[in-house]
Amino acid sequence: MQPIRFGLVGYKFMGKAHSNALARLPMFFDTDRPIERRVLCGRDGAWAAEAAEKFGYAQVETDWRKLVARDDVDAIDITAPSNVHKEVAIAAAQAGKHIFCEKPLALTTDDAREMLDAARKAGVRHQIGFNYRFAPALVLAKKMIDEGKLGRIFHFRGSFLQDWIIDPEFPKVWRLDKSVCGSGSLGDLGAHVIDAARYLVGDIESVTGLTRTFVKERPIVERMTGLSGKAGSDAPRAPVDVDDAAAFIASFENGAVGVFEATRFSQGHKNDMRLEVNGEKGSIRFEFERMNELWYFSAEDEPGLQGWRMIQVSEGIHPYWDKWWPAGHVIGFPETFVHEFYEFAQCIAQERECAPSFEDGVKVSQIMDAAELASSRRAWVDIKEI
Ligand SMILES: NC(=O)c1ccc[n+]([C@@H]2O[C@H](COP(=O)([O-])OP(=O)(O)OC[C@H]3O[C@@H](n4cnc5c(N)ncnc54)[C@H](O)[C@@H]3O)[C@@H](O)[C@H]2O)c1
DSSP: OOOEEEEEEOOSHHHHHHHHHHHHHHHHOOOSSOEEEEEEEOSSHHHHHHHHHHHTOSEEESOHHHHHHOTTOOEEEEOSOHHHHHHHHHHHHHTTOEEEEOSSOSSSHHHHHHHHHHHHHHTOOEEEOOGGGGSHHHHHHHHHHHTTTTOSEEEEEEEEEOOTTOSTTSOBOGGGOHHHHSSSHIIIIIHHHHHHHHHHTOOEEEEEEEEEOSOOEEEBOSEEETTEEEOOTTOOEEEOOSOSEEEEEEEETTSOEEEEEEESOOTTOSSEEEEEEEESSEEEEEEGGGTTEEEEEETTSOTTSOOOEEEEOOSTTSTTGGGSOSTTOOOOHHHHHHHHHHHHHHHHHTTOOOSSOHHHHHHHHHHHHHHHHHHHHTSOEEGGGO
16 A cells, blocks of 8 residues: 655654654554655754654655655645745645644634635645644543533633743743744644634634733744743843733634633643533533543432542543553553544545644634734624634
């Protein structure tokens, strides 16, 4: 069977997470087509060669245009910052390559729509990197909601809290530069919460909210990668043009009420994504830092014995678990990427639509743009307006 030959753009935090997933994938999952890590693309040839060696790619390119034009690559995996996504994805689609792209899909909803249109027109598979929805506990939560275990849904509550940019001397890394990332905590963290909300509860029709920038200027960065950055001792400062915190409320199409919060200014919270869904028959609760657990309350339990129960989502009967370890031998953040690439590879092999696709990326972008607009207008914004 012809392998799916991957070409990777960017090779730091997400580049490593994706490459690790592609390497693990065949060890645990049987894909319909073999996986091949073919070409790694980075702008600096020597560093890219070092990364290719470590991450198991056979060849190197220093220009993504050359990567996209190669006829020995089937899928382009985009892990560069968000300002690079659109150009690479559209070129990849036009060259007939399947595309996996990290979130947020693009700097704006209009750009995201162009990417979706290009992928649809080319008839290629397209998937966006909302890896959190691939935690087995969230797949189980989705199944429980779809089966009606919670009944009519009243509330969704989601927050994603981190604390790594509170120091005003922390430099202006690309995640604080609107021209590179599009938005701040909203796009970096809020995007995952919005995706989880849509996955579990459904589409949103309107929002109102607030975004805030606490530290208005920061030292210009000298070196950066992932969530770290360094500036010289007397580095000049530049204005920060993205939100440090974003909070919004939302009305879902099915009548449920949503409350959302994303910030990188919550001391003590490292990668603290929490979700709760309340329905007429029960509730579920999830914390990413304890991702093997799903909390469930059923109002249908016998009176006097009702209470929150913790389901340890790590047995063969749970989503994806028959592929991993014996019961209770828990998995973590890296495995969410294995699951998402399993789905991507199977969608390519079986020629079916991916989920989450670029369409989901567009819908999440719409909600983020609406939240920003609502904050600047101090008003409710209909998603249809975006
Ligand atoms: N799904 C998740 O959990 C998650 C987590 C972190 C980041 N992300 C997303 O992944 C993307 C990358 O984030 P990261 O943390 O890996 O960033 P990073 O800074 O660690 O790595 C970015 C990589 O892109 C490369 N790059 C930058 N511009 C390029 C260009 N023009 N051509 C080729 N390569 C280029 C850099 O050299 C680097 O290798 C962003 O869109 C981000 O929002 C997703």
